[in-house]
Amino acid sequence: MAAVMSDHAHGAHHGPTGVMRWITTTNHKDIGTMYLVFSFIMFLSGGVMALTIRAELFQPGLQVVRPEFFNQLTTMHGLVMVFGAIMPAFVGFANWQIPMMIGASDMAFARMNNWSFWLLPPAALLLIGSFFVPGGATAAGWTLYAPLSVQMGMGMDMAIFAIHIMGLSSIMGAINIVVTILNMRAPGMTMMKMPLFCWTWLITAYLLIAVMPVLAGAVTMVLADRHFGTSFFSAAGGGDPVMYQHIFWFFGHPEVYIMILPAFGIISQIIPTFSRKPLFGYASMVYATASIAILSFSVWAHHMFTTGMPAAGQLFFMYATMLIAVPTGVKVFNWVATMWRGSMTFEPPMLFAVGFIFVFTMGGFTGLICAIAPIDIQVQDTYYVVAHFHYVLVAGSLFALFAGAYYWLPKWTGHMPDERIGKVHFWCSLVFFNVTFFPMHFLGLAGMPRRIPDYALQFADFNMLASIGAFGFGLSQLIFLYAVVKCVRGGEKAAARAWEGAEGLEWTVPSPAPHHTFEEAPVVR
Amino acid sequence: MSLAGRHAVAVSLALASPAVLAQSRYNLQPPATGIAAQIYDMHTLMLLICLLIFVIVFGVMFWAVVHHRKSKGAVAAHFHENTAVEIAWTVIPILILLGMAWPATKTVLEMKDTRDPDITIKATGYQWKWGYDYLQGEGQGIRFVSNLSTPREQVDGKSAKGEHYLVEVDHPVVVPVGKKVRVLTTAADVIHSWWLPAFGVKQDAIPGFIRDSWFRADKEGVYRGNCAELCGKDHGFMPIEVHVVSQQAYSKWVADQQAETAAAASAGAREWGLAELVEHGAKVFATNCVACHQADGKGLPPAFPPLDGSKVVLGEAAGQIAVVLNGRPGTPMAAFGKLLSDADIAAVITYTRNTWSNKTGEAIQPSQIAAARGK
Numbered sequence: 001m002a003a004v005m006s007d008h009a010h011g012a013h014h015g016p017t018g019v020m021r022w023i024t025t026t027n028h029k030d031i032g033t034m035y036l037v038f039s040f041i042m043f044l045s046g047g048v049m050a051l052t053i054r055a056e057l058f059q060p061g062l063q064v065v066r067p068e069f070f071n072q073l074t075t076m077h078g079l080v081m082v083f084g085a086i087m088p089a090f091v092g093f094a095n096w097q098i099p100m101m102i103g104a105s106d107m108a109f110a111r112m113n114n115w116s117f118w119l120l121p122p123a124a125l126l127l128i129g130s131f132f133v134p135g136g137a138t139a140a141g142w143t144l145y146a147p148l149s150v151q152m153g154m155g156m157d158m159a160i161f162a163i164h165i166m167g168l169s170s171i172m173g174a175i176n177i178v179v180t181i182l183n184m185r186a187p188g189m190t191m192m193k194m195p196l197f198c199w200t201w202l203i204t205a206y207l208l209i210a211v212m213p214v215l216a217g218a219v220t221m222v223l224a225d226r227h228f229g230t231s232f233f234s235a236a237g238g239g240d241p242v243m244y245q246h247i248f249w250f251f252g253h254p255e256v257y258i259m260i261l262p263a264f265g266i267i268s269q270i271i272p273t274f275s276r277k278p279l280f281g282y283a284s285m286v287y288a289t290a291s292i293a294i295l296s297f298s299v300w301a302h303h304m305f306t307t308g309m310p311a312a313g314q315l316f317f318m319y320a321t322m323l324i325a326v327p328t329g330v331k332v333f334n335w336v337a338t339m340w341r342g343s344m345t346f347e348p349p350m351l352f353a354v355g356f357i358f359v360f361t362m363g364g365f366t367g368l369i370c371a372i373a374p375i376d377i378q379v380q381d382t383y384y385v386v387a388h389f390h391y392v393l394v395a396g397s398l399f400a401l402f403a404g405a406y407y408w409l410p411k412w413t414g415h416m417p418d419e420r421i422g423k424v425h426f427w428c429s430l431v432f433f434n435v436t437f438f439p440m441h442f443l444g445l446a447g448m449p450r451r452i453p454d455y456a457l458q459f460a461d462f463n464m465l466a467s468i469g470a471f472g473f474g475l476s477q478l479i480f481l482y483a484v485v486k487c488v489r490g491g492e493k494a495a496a497r498a499w500e501g502a503e504g505l506e507w508t509v510p511s512p513a514p515h516h517t518f519e520e521a522p523v524v525r
Numbered sequence: 526m527s528l529a530g531r532h533a534v535a536v537s538l539a540l541a542s543p544a545v546l547a548q549s550r551y552n553l554q555p556p557a558t559g560i561a562a563q564i565y566d567m568h569t570l571m572l573l574i575c576l577l578i579f580v581i582v583f584g585v586m587f588w589a590v591v592h593h594r595k596s597k598g599a600v601a602a603h604f605h606e607n608t609a610v611e612i613a614w615t616v617i618p619i620l621i622l623l624g625m626a627w628p629a630t631k632t633v634l635e636m637k638d639t640r641d642p643d644i645t646i647k648a649t650g651y652q653w654k655w656g657y658d659y660l661q662g663e664g665q666g667i668r669f670v671s672n673l674s675t676p677r678e679q680v681d682g683k684s685a686k687g688e689h690y691l692v693e694v695d696h697p698v699v700v701p702v703g704k705k706v707r708v709l710t711t712a713a714d715v716i717h718s719w720w721l722p723a724f725g726v727k728q729d730a731i732p733g734f735i736r737d738s739w740f741r742a743d744k745e746g747v748y749r750g751n752c753a754e755l756c757g758k759d760h761g762f763m764p765i766e767v768h769v770v771s772q773q774a775y776s777k778w779v780a781d782q783q784a785e786t787a788a789a790a791s792a793g794a795r796e797w798g799l800a801e802l803v804e805h806g807a808k809v810f811a812t813n814c815v816a817c818h819q820a821d822g823k824g825l826p827p828a829f830p831p832l833d834g835s836k837v838v839l840g841e842a843a844g845q846i847a848v849v850l851n852g853r854p855g856t857p858m859a860a861f862g863k864l865l866s867d868a869d870i871a872a873v874i875t876y877t878r879n880t881w882s883n884k885t886g887e888a889i890q891p892s893q894i895a896a897a898r899g900k
Contacts, residue, residue: 060690061682068758068825135827141755147732148715148757151857153827235733236854241716242731276595278605306718306753307729308710308736311637315630322622326615333614336586341602343595354590358583365575372571372625374564374632377727378553381718381753442551445568447722449751452761454680456692456749458550501601 023118026110027515028095031117033412035092036405038120040481042084045128047474049077054436054470056453057463070453071139072131072155078142079159082259083166084124086397090262091116091173093404094201096412098177100506100513101195103186103522108179109172116172123165130155130162141451143252144218146233146244150225157226160219167212174208177201186505188524192286195504196279199286200265203293207254207261210297215251218244242307249300257296259393261289263400264331267353269504270407271335274350275342276501281334288327288334295324305376314373321371325364332361347499348422352403355430356396363391366441381451384444390437399429402480409487410494414512418491421483428476435469554722557748557769558740561725563632571625578621636725639739642707644700650710650717650730650752652857653759653816656864657698660709664779667786670864671696672812673762677820680762692749695812697766700742701775707739713852713859718754721765727753742769757857758828759816793867793895799875799888806876809869814877817857822881829857833881842889845874846897862898867891 016024022034053073056064065073095113099106107113130137135153138144149156181202185194222244224230231237233244264285272279279285301309301317309317335357344350366388370376379385402425409417439462444450448459455463494511505524509517556562593599644662648655651670659667674695678684687693700706710719710730720727721740728738742748750765770778797805811820814832818824822833832838837845849870852860861870871891878885 060686062680063682067761068828071755071758071760139757145716145755148755150855151715151757151828235731240734242734275593276601277603280605281611282605284606284611306727307731308738311634314633314637318629318633319626322626325622326618329618330611330615332582336582336589337607337610338605339586339589339593341599341604342589342593343599343601344590344593345595346590354586357586361579361582365579368575368625369568369571372567372629374560374629374636374725375568375571377636378561378564378568378722378725380727381720381755445553446550447554447750449720449753449761451755452751454691454761457686457688457690462550 024114026106026114028099028107028110028113029412029513029515031107031113032092032095032097034117035088035095035120038117038124039085039087039089039092042080042088042124043477046077046080046085047477049073049080051470051474053077054467057455058467059464060455060457060460062454065453067453068139069136071141071451072137074451075139075141075144076127076131076137079127079163080124081393082142082255083163084120084127086259086393086401087166087170088120089401090201090204090259090397091170093197093262093266093401093408094173094177097408097506098180098198098201099184100411100509100517101198101504102181102184102189103505103518103524104180104184105516105519105521107176108184109176112172113176116169116176119165119169119172123162123169126158126165127162130158133158143245143248144222145248146222146225146241149222150233152226157223160223163219164216167216170208171212174205174212177205178209181205186518186521186524192283193524195265196268196282196285197262197265200261200268200289203289204258204261207258207293207296211251211254211258214247215255218247218251221247242304245304245307246301249303250297252303253300254293254296256389256392257292259397261293263356263397264289266400266404266407267335267356270349270353270403271338271357273407273499273501273503274347274353275339275344277338277342278503279334280337280340281330284330285334288330291327292324295320295327299324302371302373302376305373306380318371318373322368325368325371328364332357332364343501345500347406347419348417348426349403349407349499351423351426352399352406355426356399356403359395359399359430359433360392363388363396366391379444381449382444383440383448383450386450387437387440387444390440394437395433402426402429405480405484407499408506409484410498410511411506411509411513413488413491414494415487415491416494416498417483417487421479421486425476425479425483428479429473432469432472432476436466436473437469439463439465439469556725557723557742557744557746558725559743560632560636560740561723563628563635564725567628567632570628574621574625636738639707639737641705642739643704645707645709646698646700647709647711647735648698648719648730648765650712650714650719650756650763651859651864652714652757653752653763654813655694655717655719655752655763655765656713662704663701663776664782667779667782669696669782670813671698671766673764675762677815689749691762692751692764692766694764694766697747697768699768699770699775699778701772702742702745702769705739705741707737709735709737711735713863714857715756716754717752717756717763719750719765720753721748721750721767723748723750724767729754742767745769745771762816789866789868793891796890796892797868797871797888799879799886802872802875802888803879805868806872806874807880809865809873810876813861813865814873822877822883832877833883835883838877838883839885842874842878842887842893843897845878846870846889846894849874850894850897867894867898870894 138152138156138159140149221232231239233241299321302321497507556565645660647658655671671694679686710728712730712732717730724740726738748767752763817829824831850862852858868891871889874889
């Protein structure tokens with residue numbers, strides 16, 4: 001890679017070279033790069049699974065895969081995208097950017113950082129490898145609901161161990177981020193002067209530390225029910241299958257915010273840069289992020305309105321969930337106010353950021369509709385929910401990741417990303433995303449359940465449209481790969497401050513960022 | 526629903542053509558119960574409020590995108606906070622949310638009120654079919670199993686797909702119009718979910734627990750739904766079909782069902798011939814067993830074991846009878862003793878013992894099943 005070669009050219013890198021460099025590295029930039037490459041590989045793997053699903057759903061009837069394999073695909077698509085693609089990608093951004101943004105020389109625990117990353121490839125091998133064991137991968141849905149998950153073959157055990165390992169990696173990464181942010185800020189950088197990306201990641205890291213052990217507990221109990229004769233989730237032995245769902249979603253709902261809060265942070269860096277105007281309502285952004293994080297612990301059972309909670313339970317979780325719309329709304333209003341009377345330009349990072357606000361907000365609105373318990377009872381476990389969470393996870397998290405990648409690529413590689421290719425990537429992604437997922441709202445409202453390999457005839461036309469969109473969207477991501485490879489290999493030289501309106505410490509170091517930055521802390525006034 | 530809500534719904538109904546509503550390709554299915562109608566209206570109202578906010582917020586954003594561009598000579602302002610505005614856009618959404626929560630709360634309370642039903646039906650989820658027991662009210666004592674009736678050839682594309690592809694069953698639920706029907710849900714193996722969109726009912730069926738919901742259908746007709754909770758391989762192939770009929774038609778249906786039950790009892794009492802058992806067993810196998818054990822008897826190992834050449838099938842009859850009656854806990858093999866009559870079980874066991882390469886020549890009699898049930 002050019003970044004690597006130029007590091008050598010600067011003569012700033014010491015230590016082993018070749019593969020050993022990557023295995024033994026404790027440098028936050030190297031580790032960040034490995035996280036990003038890993039997550040992109042997982043993104044493509046999960047994408048292939050999604051396209052196989054869409055190929056099967058192109059027409060009614062069973063043509064491409066059998067139902068049992070279809071269920072493995074939907075399950076693994078979810079697990080791979082959540083734990084393999086989105087979460088590690090944000091950790092990659094954190095590794096690259098947080099030390100540079102707060103003026104630290106590296107992450108607080110550099111060696112643990114290496115270990116956090118190198119736990120991931122074995123976990124991924126366990127997860128993907130489970131397709132090839134007898135019985136195949138787990139087919140219980142990414143939520144792994146008991147007792148269905150208790151019925152699965154050994155692929156389920158491999159998924160459980162993969163989740164344990166990835167959880168360990170996430171917790172170590174989160175501790176590293178918390179300690180780095182709290183202890184290693186440059187003199188003068190008070191908490192309320194910190195870039196918003198660092199704030200959102202700080203709060204995300206606390207969420208990770210709080211909930212990853214909960215998930216580990218849930219899947220360990222499934223493991224015990226499967227092999228050690230316990231009955232946590234079996235009524236026959238005094239357990240309760242619904243308890244699994246409570247424990248899972250106590251993790252699962254904060255997990256949703258783990259995947260979106262860093263995205264909010266990235267967008268909050270990009271919008272001011274390309275509006276050439278400071279972020280509107282910085283303090284309220286911080287408070288809104290914290291409110292979302294705190295509220296996220298008291299809304300989990302809105303995923304379970306159809307399990308048959310008492311009315312008081314349904315009402316509590318409905319009200320609490322609706323409340324989340326308030327801080328989320330504040331964020332959207334703040335971004336729009338930042339753009340208002342700015343001096344905007346629309347390079348690829350800004351396009352993806354504006355696209356993010358536009359499409360993510362649609363997902364926010366459907367989220368509000370799903371929060372209303374009686375409506376949720378109609379749309380729960382239908383394609384409406386599939387549309388909803390892809391609007392917030394693809395158009396939300398993924399678009400923010402693309403925005404961030406185009407934004408910081410000049411700092412990482414020393415070259416400006418090709419603007420034309422970036423724009424093509426954006427418009428293809430935006431159009432095909434909506435062609436894929438917008439019709440799913442209609443499918444869900446009209447009554448198509450999710451996780452089915454075959455469907456009634458009235459759903460045929462929208463499914464065909466969604467499948468066409470999905471292949472368009474999938475192929476569009478190869479444009480991104482091309483744009484990144486091209487940027488790494490060469491292109492217009494990037495200045496230290498690569499974007500005209502960019503503010504922050506990372507833009508004070510040369511592009512590409514030398515192997516070691518801020519060995520002496522800068523002073524922030 | 527509030528006055529404003531009714532108003533908004535009326536506006537939306539005027540905007541949308543009735544044809545679109547009837548087809549319901551873009552919207553919730555046409556409601557057939559009061560609850561479903563409330564949900565339908567609430568969804569329309571919410572959608573309109575969201576659309577309004579959407580238009581305002583993105584009207585502002587795109588106005589800025591078009592006008593506040595550097596290429597148009599826009600110079601950036603420097604404001605970055607405004608306490609009054611920030612308080613306003615925190616408080617106003619809270620008020621809007623309160624307005625939304627009010628009708629929703631009333632509907633939640635109504636949905637939860639399952640008191641004083643005219644008829645109570647228990648729906649039991651099995652991998653992958655529904656069993657129904659009429660527990661109370663007219664028709665008490667009726668019980669049957671409801672399987673997908675779409676032929677497998679249609680799924681595999683070997684024949685043209687029918688109008689109700691995948692949403693038709695061999696034995697639909699029948700209820701009288703205008704009566705409050707309480708549905709108890711439970712399951713035998715994993716979690717299922719009994720969902721009928723037109724009734725606004727979706728209630729998870731949880732193994733080992735009983736949950737309940739209710740509906741009062743306003744209009745006669747055939748209503749179709751699906752299992753809504755992932756329950757394994759054939760989750761997409763266990764539909765729900767409910768026929769809402771007049772009181773007279775319902776009474777007649779009840780009488781017919783009771784006559785059928787009596788006929789089944791006498792079938793269990795007599796001695797059957799081998800050919801007769803195999804012939805009937807083939808039908809029972811095709812309805813209940815083929816999804817897992819497959820038409821060729823090879824199963825789908827390791828999850829679904831083969832019957833062709835199986836030690837259980839070729840061993841002592843008592844062993845196989847016990848497995849079919851009681852199932853295998855922890856696997857998808859259900860306890861068919863609760864689902865099928867003695868004659869059906871005797872026939873299907875005889876069929877498996879005399880098909881494919883299995884040639885025991887044994888005829889298992891309904892009386893043997895009846896005897897085994899006692900153990």
